[in-house]
Amino acid sequence: MSTNSTGAEHSPIDEDAEQLARLGYTYETQFKREMSFWGNVSLGFTYLSPVVGVYTLFASSLGLGGPPMIWSFLIVGVGQFFVALVFGEIVSNYPVAGGIYPWARRLWGAKWGWMTGWVYLVALLTTIAGVAYGAGPFLDALIGVEATTGSTITCAILLILAATAVNFGGTKLLNRVAMLGLCCELGGALVVGIWLLVTARKHDLSVLFNSFGAGGGSNYFIAFAAAALIGIYQYYGFEACGDVAEEVPNPGVRIPKAMRMTIYIGGFAATFVCLCLILAVPDYAAVISGQNTDPVGTVLSGAFGEVGYRVVLGIVLISFLSCVMSLQAAASRLSYSMARDRMLPASHLLAQFQEKRHVPPYSLLLACVVPVLVILGSVVSPDALVVIVSFAALGIYLGFQLVVFAALRARLKGWKPAGQFQLGKWAVPVNVAALAWGVLGITNMIWPRTPDSPWYVNYLVLLSAVVVVGVGLLYLFAKKPYTHSDSPSADAIPGTPSVSAASASPSNNVENYL
Template sequence: MSSTASTDDGYYTFHDQDDAAHLHALGYKSEFKREMSPWANFSLGFTYLSPVVGVYTLFAYALATGGPPMIWSLVIVGVGQLLVALIFSEVVAQFPVAGGVYPWARRLWGRRYAWMTGWVYMVALLVTIASVVYGAGPYIAAAFGIDATVNNAIAFALALLALATVINLMGTKVLATAAIIGFTAEMIGALAVGGWLLIAHREHNLGVIFDNFGAGGDGNYMWAFGGAALIGIFQYYGFEACGDVAEEVPDPGGLIPKAMRRTIYIGGAAATFVCLALVLAVTDIPAVIAGKDTDPVSTLLNEAFGTTGARLVLFIVLISFLSCAMSLQAAASRLAYSYGRDGMIMGSSLLKKFSATRHVPPYALLLAAAVPAVIVIGSKFSTDAITKIISFAAFGIYLAFQMVVFAALRARLKGWVPSGKYTLGKWGVAVNVAALVYGVTAMINMAWPRTPDAPWYDNWIVALSAVIVVGIGLLYMMIHPLHDRSTAPYDDAIPKKLHSAS
């Protein structure tokens, strides 16, 4: 039975009683309010994916490394991540529980596996929040005409982090509204900037995206393309955030799978459009490849819009950075809350606390602000150390994703038949295998050493950082095995008669 309510944004139908009953059957009673409309849920995933932030941040590197054909990585990775999103859609439709990959792994496999999945994802999220707000520093400085000193960059990053935290602490409805504003700003920025560049400042025809301009030298171009493809690999995550807030969305089993797919479709299209417009508008591509123009985006914006216009564009970019940080923080806090609610980690009594007025977990949100703040402040003492820490961000998110994909494949082969409102039916195994193959390939590409002249530990920094994070997690599990005492439901996706408890 559904209850109905009218809201100002035109979203009318809520399924509160059905959703509460489903969640109760899964072993939980939610304290969240289901105030996030389908549009807001999609916007949350979109602003986490943040095509403007992703493309602007990595465009110079990708173009210099692989030349214009690097744009095809956005298409290739988009298809690969869509496969992952389809697997996530099946899982969240059956288990619409706050926290995303952690509760999904818990239901598909068990407590220990879920603990490690959540640990990897949590560290990656906290590091990604730090990298986003820290990366916004130069843009904030440029927008306000202030010198981008180390101290200024840190101050700007902390201010942006504080603002994102305040928005999150104000509750689901405010978060949803902010996500929609962020989505609108990103789309305006992508369409307006990309459209103007294509109309008034296009320097090349479409054939240029098949010309590498000598990028990669005389060796096999695929190595250069693999390096440049990081612009695509770093772009397509965020769709899982739609599921992280599953207890704040009405009819999550039906609506979240749609929001995840739309995040891939629309976010990917926006990122590809922006990237294409930038490529076609770069006047001297060989200069970028040769390292003579190390900031082609700023060069383009100033040429196309003038100083004042470029500054206005930068303000739109700043909204994108804020929205991205805010969405990441929302995802991290729901994961921390889910950990706390299940009694899985030290400090659970605080992490599971809920604000009776705002209906958000305040201590989980503060954790998602404090750790990134410490990382940002640490850059004052060692920028190199911060770079090493941040190197884990994207790889860690991919690793957590693939842990869920692998758990889903294992469960499927052991008899799990997805029973939510969204299923892949007979295509389930094929899509699951393809998603796993894609994800492992992408992780190998991310971890592949590409700096032969650097010390071995810098050359292998991505893989090394992953080993360190997993190692610390295993050590914690041995020293403080709270997860083994967690009584919340687990390992129930596979029919009991078909397997022994894990």
């Protein structure tokens, strides 16, 4: 307990509410600060979901780069750690629900905040659809039916509905289920990995330096860069710790630590699972040549038998459910944060708050309905789902870098973070490293890799980004959402008054549109 100037005692919750009020957000209805530190870590971990990422992409990455593809986990982990440090300093300064949208708004302005929030929201909604759709084959294998488009769609929708039900239960239930997901996924990863090392290991660690002909004899760097997407698609989720900043006591201290802890635990789990699978694959040539298209299934069924394999599949499905649940929580807090600043269509609905559970019900429905519609679109055109979901990972990285760039700009203009977590003299070097890494990662994601395919296939990820950003810009210029609210913005730089969006006027100056 702390004491104010009059001698009255203040609880940590009171201090958190006062800090939120100083940041310009005082509401009669607020989130309940019922998420513990480990609940916050669990939310980031289950969003990152090493089991989902590794099991989904292991076959393609091993086929492209051979066993050395595992080193991408180390490279990407270091790069994303720099991003997590930058985010930790920002969230400590601005512990506001919605994560990167309010951060971008305060660091640069309402227009930059709109574009950042829009890109990230689309990425989250499509990621929910992609993760849920990817769970279908695992559920089919668990119940012993042949995987079809219909069964995959049904499984995906059921998974999204189950995750939505958990999120409607409120912060306390989300906290408990996220921690359960962490225990199941991390415990399952350790048990499965150790069992594979003890009973199914076929190789020693030397194979991690042998490509076994992957890349077709051409420049191996190109093959490794393509295989490294398993690492690039793995290391995000830590930002979800900041999306629920108004539900965590003492967020300026706890959330930066939770972000780093997510990187540590998630990175270890992902690398360990991948290592154990690599050492247990009997024939790398079969995977690289395409003869064995499901090395994960081959390894697990061989090591655990029919019954054990189904148990492992059950753990995998818990991981998928936890991942979708955490993604939904992040997406709903983001849309709520933007809606209470009247930045989105139907903001009057999306900003509503349910008193009983202390959750934004319509924002949660948005995070349910849109992914379901995306998945149902695959009935009409399977390629449509590929086009939409192709933006998911790129959009998240792009949203990250919009914040990282805004932070670097603000620092160079004199921003001095005042939160409880600060990088001090390392702030600018770390920020520059985070930006450089982000540009490198984005370049790798959009790089064309199928020269024999039509140009639009080669540039599908880039084209999807152009469409999303283009739609966001059209809405920005046509509807001017930055004029709908007087919430604080662009106030990070010393001497810059908080720009009231209601008093903002259109200008032809390019800087003003950013």
